[in-house]
Amino acid sequence: MSETVSFKCPNCGSPLKYSAELSRFSCEYCDCTFTFDEVKDADVNAEQPFDWGDYAANVPEEHLDGMVSYVCKSCGAEVVTDAVTAATHCPYCGNVMVMEENLSGLLKPNGVIPFRVDKKKLKAIVKQYCAGKRLLPNNFLDTHKIEEVKGVYVPFWLYNCRADGSMTFDATRVRTWADNQFYYTETSRYLVNCEGGMGFAKVPADGSRRMDDALMDSIEPYDFAELKEYAPGYLSGFFADRFDDDAEACLPRIDLRVHNTLAEAFRSSLRSFATAVPVHRNMRLTDTSVKYVLLPVYLITASYQGETYRFAVNGQTGKMTGNLPVSKAKYWAWFLGIFAVISGLFALANFM
């Protein structure tokens, strides 16, 4: 049996939940609210010292396989979850369960950004997200069925690093002029070599295989100034996963992003050229360090006409993303309408 952590109300002893709207812990039974410090003093589980460990490749793969059972401290029921679940609800009494063994020692996050967006505001966020999407089927907002809304703390790796390297471009400068008879174009070719570097801080990559990487990338950025020291209490009322992709496994994604950004910086040095085609690129990462954090995400699963659509909302900023269905009828109506208008304008211009 594994151990779980849950905060109790210092007033009545009932389970506490973290309210994103109030940024405080609230008790549903006695309506009291508390700050983190107030709850921490009352909690049976004492805080462990903050551990900035080396997270790269420190979790054996076999540890993640299979299911794990926990005992609910509220009703005593045995709850079975997968190995990467770090916080969930007891299906029998609704008590918040934080699986401490998945969030302690080397698995303990360095920080957490608490939820700022309240769940009640999600409906308005979804409506706003769909507004102005001209190809959205008319009945989508009315007929789509939200199957699940989950507030999840998603495990992320934050990388600090420096990218250094060199790039070679095949570049051209073009000069044009004319005399009475001809237009002239002079094209001068150059081989341009750039060498330099750039620093990066807190580049995020989600460490959960359950999460779609593209979906998580699309709800960036987070404001890391609000990153707080991890405490299990923040997880109350939400789901949480621990990482199952280690920092080394996620590094290639960071490598690509960082190198592309340095390449863009090199290219911006070649503004005096008409064209610049990269012919050689040699880059490396140095001074790499990584931190493990939990970032707040609302996951919304909706179904429409037999298809399942997954959306994600940044739990800190409220930024929403997710692919929407396209109405074929609307697409062709817009296509033909624009075609008719443009053709009409051109015809009018020709006629005049």
Add this chain to the structure above:
Amino acid sequence: MMKMMKRFSVLILLALLLLFPGRSAAALGAPAPAGNQTVRIIDRANVWSAAAESEFTKTAAELAGKYETDAVLLSVYVLQDSSLGDQVYDSINVFAKAFYEANGFGRGDDRTGMIFVFCKESGNRQYAFYAAGREAESYNEEDASFVTETLQPYLEGGDYDEAARRYLELVQTHEEQGGFDKGQTAAESSNYLWTFGLALLVAWAITSSMKRRMRPVQKATAARTYTVRNSYELRRYNEIYLGTTVTRMPRNQNRQQPGR
């Protein structure tokens, strides 16, 4: 006696001048009188066979009778003609007008009719259409261009008989319909094709952008947001010159060259 005869001759001459003022004016270089020309196909460049020329002359005469208009067709080697005092003209348009007027073409007082001139000068083929009297109002600039554009391919291809036949058909069509049903010229068709293509491209670009807005989920490929401020340093930058090429394009490449 001699004095009497001299005076008599002067009187006769004066009387003749009074009776035929047009002719005397022509003799002094003024335009010839209208309505008395029956030869409307003049082949100075020898491009039509005798049989074809006879056929065209007959058709032109029928048109003149039916529509009270002269349809004149002239082929020349150079812009020069004895009826114009062998003067060499620089402009084929001026030559066409002068030839029409000097040779008494045109029906009625306003000398209604038209002439198409084809100059076969080597390396400088030219075409001109001139309309006079009622036809000057009837044939607008577009009609005149249409006649030239229609005949030009036949003349450039050496099919002079067909060019003449088409010319007389065009005159008849214009008389009957009061204008030409031009349809679409090649340039116009090309314009419509471009317009069609461009409109398709614009419509596709806009709707594709709308479609992209529906699918915003994609992996991040850059990390611009996370760069450390002022951390970019360009330590080395050098340009190696490889060479220069110069290309030239004629300015009038797309301009239509008449007679080529």
